[in-house]
Amino acid sequence: MGDKRMLSLESDISLLKIREILESVDAFVKAGAAHPQLHDDLALVLAEVLSNIARHGYGHDQGRIHVQLTDADQCMICSVRDFGAPFNPILQDHNAPIPDSLCEGGYGWFLITTLTRDLAYTRDGDQNVLEFTVAGVPIQNTDMQGDPAYHETPENPVPPSV
Amino acid sequence: MQFSIGQSDGALVIDVLETRLDAAVALAFKDAIREATASPGNPVILGLSHVDFMDSSGLGAIVGAMKLLGPERPLELAAPSPGVMKVFRLTRMDTVFRIHDALPGTQGLSAAQ
Numbered sequence: 068m069g070d071k072r073m074l075s076l077e078s079d080i081s082l083l084k085i086r087e088i089l090e091s092v093d094a095f096v097k098a099g100a101a102h103p104q105l106h107d108d109l110a111l112v113l114a115e116v117l118s119n120i121a122r123h124g125y126g127h128d129q130g131r132i133h134v135q136l137t138d139a140d141q142c143m144i145c146s147v148r149d150f151g152a153p154f155n156p157i158l159q160d161h162n163a164p165i166p167d168s169l170c171e172g173g174y175g176w177f178l179i180t181t182l183t184r185d186l187a188y189t190r191d192g193d194q195n196v197l198e199f200t201v202a203g204v205p206i207q208n209t210d211m212q213g214d215p216a217y218h219e220t221p222e223n224p225v226p227p228s229v
Numbered sequence: 230m231q232f233s234i235g236q237s238d239g240a241l242v243i244d245v246l247e248t249r250l251d252a253a254v255a256l257a258f259k260d261a262i263r264e265a266t267a268s269p270g271n272p273v274i275l276g277l278s279h280v281d282f283m284d285s286s287g288l289g290a291i292v293g294a295m296k297l298l299g300p301e302r303p304l305e306l307a308a309p310s311p312g313v314m315k316v317f318r319l320t321r322m323d324t325v326f327r328i329h330d331a332l333p334g335t336q337g338l339s340a341a342q
Contacts, residue, residue, distance in 0.1 A: 082252040085252060111284055121252070166321045166324050166325045170289075171296075172289050174288060
């Protein structure tokens, strides 16, 4: 197995800047052989993670972030560092709000935990470090999220759902 | 925030001309909806066929728009892309909105603002 492709990106962060960052990520992902589902899931997860950092980590002030992606073929291994307020997302409520409550927020961590695996947080000096892997979970697979055997690939198609 | 607004069979049809409904435009979206829904029409049908990316901020903005309109003026969705639909399904917010496969044909009220 050859060297894995990596993207290392440093940027200022703001809600608008997120789009630029995601464009760079997009180009990196598309240059590889990732399944389109993985591309879409990664974009969504990163949008959620980066929005949280912009809003809560930096409180909409200026701040830097560092994103590192490793293309591990069937999945992307990600690391996002920021220098904002200490924030352990693992401690957050990961349940989606009840639909009928018509909440305008609170969906982000649910989406992140649903679409990633191996989510881990550490505080490294003055940095928040969030690591996770995105493998591209098809929608019909979300109730099998916890089962590592269920990764839909061309060789391993998802069985029809009951 | 660009919309194309029309009427169809009594409904106010708002076709979102943006490709992204995300944190960067969530507030602008809600403001634009407030303006657009000053025009009459019931229900309000939001066309999403041009939107290829929606995150939880975009979802929240749509929910906010629904709450703005109140219970007497439903907000319905039309033609969401598979990626956008995935976010609605994962969060189960597809149970809250009526979702049309396609945008109804309209008589234009105004061009994109």
